[in-house]
Amino acid sequence: MLTESTITTMLPVTDSERAGHFYADFLGLKQTGTGEDGTQYFAAGAGAIGLRLMPAGTQSENTALSFEVTNLRSEVSALEGRGVRFQDFEMEGLKTVDHIAELGSERAAWFTDSEGNVLCLHEMLT
Template identity: 85%
Template sequence: MLTDSTITTMLPVTDSERAGHFYADSLGLQQTGKGEDGTLYFAAGAGAIGLRPMPAGSQSENTALSFEVSDLPGEISALESHGVKFQDFEMEGLKTVDHIAELGNERAAWFTDSEGNVLCLHEILG
């Protein structure tokens, strides 16, 4: 059944080497392989992330993937120490304080990878 399947999220990247360094060095993920087409694979939770070479402009303007964490401020601090820049928003329905948006029973923070893909950290509250 698909419910039990391991998922690999494929993200478009224009520079595999640069993206690989970001995911390994900035996010601390372990590379697990490289496909014949140049896709780099990284372990992530019970699944994986594939960084697939694609033309510039293939990246989504919306959140491509979100990592669920148990200590959002701590994760933000750890990633910032590795050069990750978090985004701040102030618009109707979405405002961040110290990079964190409160969204009902969860809170979230967003950043982009080296290729412009929008990534998120989110924490489920109580």
């Protein structure tokens, strides 16, 4: 059943070594294997991230994946300490303060990986 399946999110990368460095060293994820197609996989909770070698320009301008965290401010601070640069927004319907946006029942912060994929951290509010 799909509801019991492990999900792998495939992200396009133009430089697999640079991307591997970003996901391992900046985000602290562990490499779990390499596929025949050259894809490297990193554990991410109950799922995985596959880094697939693709031509430049295949990255989406929208959020490709989001990590749910229990303490967003702490995670943002920790990732900034490793060199991750968060995006700030000030537009109708979306404004960040210290990189964090309040979005109804959650908070979120966005950054890009070494390949230009947009990633997000989000925290559900109680």
